[in-house]
Amino acid sequence: MATGEGGGLSIHPMDQFIVKPLFGGTEIAFYTPTNVTLWLAVAVAAIAALFVLGTRAQDVVPGRSQSIAELIYGFIHNMVEEVAGHDGAKFFPYVMTLFLFILSANLVGLIPMSFTTTSHIAVTATLALAVFLAVTIVGFVRKGPAFLAMFWVSSAPLPLRPILAVIELISYFVRPLSHSIRLAGNLMAGHAVLKVFAGFASIALVSPVAIGAMAAIYALELLVAVVQAYVFTILTCVYLRDAVGDAHH
Amino acid sequence: MATEHGAAPAVGMPQLDTTTYANQIFWLAIALVAIYLILTRIALPRIAAVLSERKGTITNDLLMAEELKSKAKAAEAAYNEALAQARAEAGRIVAEARAAIQRDLDAATAKADAEIAAKLAQSEARIAEIRATAADSVVAVATDTAEALVAALGGRADAAMVAAAVAGRIKG
Numbered sequence: 205m206a207t208g209e210g211g212g213l214s215i216h217p218m219d220q221f222i223v224k225p226l227f228g229g230t231e232i233a234f235y236t237p238t239n240v241t242l243w244l245a246v247a248v249a250a251i252a253a254l255f256v257l258g259t260r261a262q263d264v265v266p267g268r269s270q271s272i273a274e275l276i277y278g279f280i281h282n283m284v285e286e287v288a289g290h291d292g293a294k295f296f297p298y299v300m301t302l303f304l305f306i307l308s309a310n311l312v313g314l315i316p317m318s319f320t321t322t323s324h325i326a327v328t329a330t331l332a333l334a335v336f337l338a339v340t341i342v343g344f345v346r347k348g349p350a351f352l353a354m355f356w357v358s359s360a361p362l363p364l365r366p367i368l369a370v371i372e373l374i375s376y377f378v379r380p381l382s383h384s385i386r387l388a389g390n391l392m393a394g395h396a397v398l399k400v401f402a403g404f405a406s407i408a409l410v411s412p413v414a415i416g417a418m419a420a421i422y423a424l425e426l427l428v429a430v431v432q433a434y435v436f437t438i439l440t441c442v443y444l445r446d447a448v449g450d451a452h453h
Numbered sequence: 454m455a456t457e458h459g460a461a462p463a464v465g466m467p468q469l470d471t472t473t474y475a476n477q478i479f480w481l482a483i484a485l486v487a488i489y490l491i492l493t494r495i496a497l498p499r500i501a502a503v504l505s506e507r508k509g510t511i512t513n514d515l516l517m518a519e520e521l522k523s524k525a526k527a528a529e530a531a532y533n534e535a536l537a538q539a540r541a542e543a544g545r546i547v548a549e550a551r552a553a554i555q556r557d558l559d560a561a562t563a564k565a566d567a568e569i570a571a572k573l574a575q576s577e578a579r580i581a582e583i584r585a586t587a588a589d590s591v592v593a594v595a596t597d598t599a600e601a602l603v604a605a606l607g608g609r610a611d612a613a614m615v616a617a618a619v620a621g622r623i624k625g
Contacts, residue, residue: 218465218466218467219467221466221467221468222467223467223470223473223476223477232472232473232476233475233476234475234476234478234479235476235479236476238473238476238480240473240476240477240480240481241480244480244481244483244484245484247484248484248487248488248491251488251491251492252491255491255492255495255496255500256491256495256496259496259499259500259503262499262502262503263503264503264506264507264510266503270503273496273500274500274503274504277497277500277501277504278504296497297489297492297493297497298489300492300497301485301488301489301492304488304492305484305485305488321477321481323468324467324468324477325468325469326468326473326474326477326478326481327477327478327481330477330478330481330482331481388468392466392468
């Protein structure tokens with residue numbers, strides 16, 4: 205970020221991820237308002253602005269913000285119907301909540317000097333575990349013990365089935381891990397790289413290159429922010445399909 | 454800030470600092486609940502209503518367009534039918550007028566012919582009468598002339614002989 209006392213370069217790309225109390229002090233209890241709180245609130249406010257203020261006219265011929273809201277609505281609605289199946293459609297509000305939260309948090313995280321809540325494994329793991337638990341519970345409630353048939357690949361030769369069952373079981377429990385680390389890892393890496401280039405930008409010789417690279421990576425990060433929100437959501441729909449749809453997909 | 458910077462390298466990644474997890478998860482839960490309530494109470498019903506209203510409007514407009522189209526077609530057919538009827542009517546009136554004129558013309562011609570024939574007959578009668586009168590006059594004049602000639606020559610005219618001679622001459 206800046207050159208140190210002795211003229212040496214000291215870049216702290218990870219400092220942007222530090223959770224700090226908002227009103228001073230160092231103690232962080234679970235209820236302390238921190239920068240996490242602030243940027244979660246910004247993300248929620250952005251969603252409210254688009255989906256409440258933007259749609260308040262309720263025009264038959266939509267304006268700009270209403271169009272965007274309707275577009276996102278239609279996009280997620282179709283995704284839930286197509287991927288999770290018709291039975292999964294009742295989970296649409298939850299999937300929509302998840303998608304909008306991740307999208308909004310990723311995008312406000314790209315505002316310079318902001319804090320990216322979705323770059324924290326605690327946040328993404330909570331989301332992923334919530335999806336994992338919801339899918340497992342809904343699966344057992346809907347299908348009972350038949351939900352376990354998902355691990356017994358009936359299309360495979362009989363001798364292979366126990367081995368496949370073990371693999372399927374492991375992959376099932378690895379899901380929340382990959383689900384959460386994919387999102388947090390992508391965001392954290394992108395933001396850290398941005399900070400590293402920002403640090404190099406203080407060296408006159410390479411600063412034009414560094415600033416050009418920052419612009420390029422920023423554009424890439426915008427794409428990553430949207431794509432990762434999409435990936436997280438569509439994987440949620442795929443997992444939901446296991447719980448509500450037919451097991452063979 | 455100094456303590457924060459001092460603490461960060463010790464932890465390495467701030468993401469692995471478990472002392473902040475409870476805080477993050479607590480506020481995340483609040484944020485998610487807030488988003489869920491905003492969406493389910495306000496945004497999603499609103500957008501669903503707008504979308505279904507738009508669908509209804511489009512369907513209605515299409516139906517109305519279809520209806521107006523069929524009405525226009527009916528109106529065109531009625532217009533064409535009226536036009537054909539008017540043409541037929543006009544033809545009929547023309548034919549009637551022509552027939553009436555022909556009738557009048559025929560009547561007038563016949564009347565004129567009859568009058569002409571009557572006048573012709575009258576004229577012929579008068580001509581015949583005049584001719585007859587003229588023939589009588591010729592006989593009278595010839596007789597008188599013959600008697601006068603005979604007297605002038607010193608003879609005595611016999612009236613019966615003269616008359617016979619005149620009659621013989623006129624016939625010849």
